[in-house]
Amino acid sequence: MSLAVVAPVSACLLGLIVGAYARAFADGFGEHPDAPLREARDALARATRITPLPRRPFVVEIVMAGVFGLVTWRSASGTGGPAAGVGGGVGAGVTLMTAALLYAAAAGVTLSVIDWRTRRLPDVITLPSYPALAVLLAPTGRLGVALLCGLALGAAYAVLWFVRPAALGLGDVKLAGLVGMVTGAAGVNAVILAAVGAHVLGALYAVGLLITGRATRTTEFPFGPFMLGAALLAVVLPVT
Structure with missing residues (x-):
């Protein structure tokens, strides 16, 4: 059986274990903590x-x-995704990008769960993820473009937050930098897809709520999961 099959299957099994830890960790976060650091430690x-x-x-x-x-499948395939951007080939894709993508996946799913339940994107997860991703992306040779894309997307979200602070939170701005880093390692087109896709997914969800009568035009909902969902699509789809 080829590595392109074994690696994704093994990653799925690992994901079940990581998911169990992530759920228990996410359950420890509330909407309005008195002491965020103690909350994270507990x-x-x-x-x-x-x-x-x-x-x-x-x-x-x-x-x-x-x-x-x-x-992992996209990294192992070595075509059209992040792996192709760092030299192509199954071995190159797995060894240079998979660790960074798996870290981003673990942090992203955890943040999505917390944001969906509490409407928070805790700094104790987002802020340490910047140096963690930088270290993991450094061997890929894509760290420079990843940092530039992270800065650009973070700045764009900062402007949106400044113009309409009720529509976005500062947590979304901090998350945007991470999304820009991860998708930037795949290519500038992936960053654009993630940026546009987040708003498209969010709009579709809002329309669905309106049609079903579960919300009004002023109803607020967490935006982080849509940012992360669009980032996943941007990394997995063969964007050229």
Whole structure:
């Protein structure tokens, strides 16, 4: 069996375990913490005490497994995705990009779960992810363009936040820089797809809420999951 098959399957199995930890960690975050650092410490302690097995309703574990499998498949394929941008070939794609993509996947799914439930994107996850991604992307030779794209997308979201602070939170601005870094390693077109795709996905969700009568024009909803979903599409799809 080829590495292009074994690697994604193995990543899916790893994702089930990581997803169990991610769900326990995310459960430790509330809407209005009195002490964010203590909250994060307690959430981490809680996560490390669990048995890393999927639990009902299995949603986080399944999503994490699927995302792990997708990004590993794209890296291992070596064509049209991030792997192609760092030299192509199965071996090159796996060794240079997979670690960064898997870290981004784990952090992204965890942030999506927290944001969807609490409408927060905790700094204790987003801010340390900048140096973590920088270290992981450095061996790919794409760190420079990743940093530039992260700065550009973060600046664009900062302008949007300044113009309409009610529509975006500062957490979204900080997340935008990470999205720009990850997609920037895949190419500038991937950054554009992630930026546009986030607003398209968010708009479709808002229209769906309006049509079903579950929201009004003034209803607010977390935007982070749509940013991260669009980033996943930008990394996985063969953008040229």
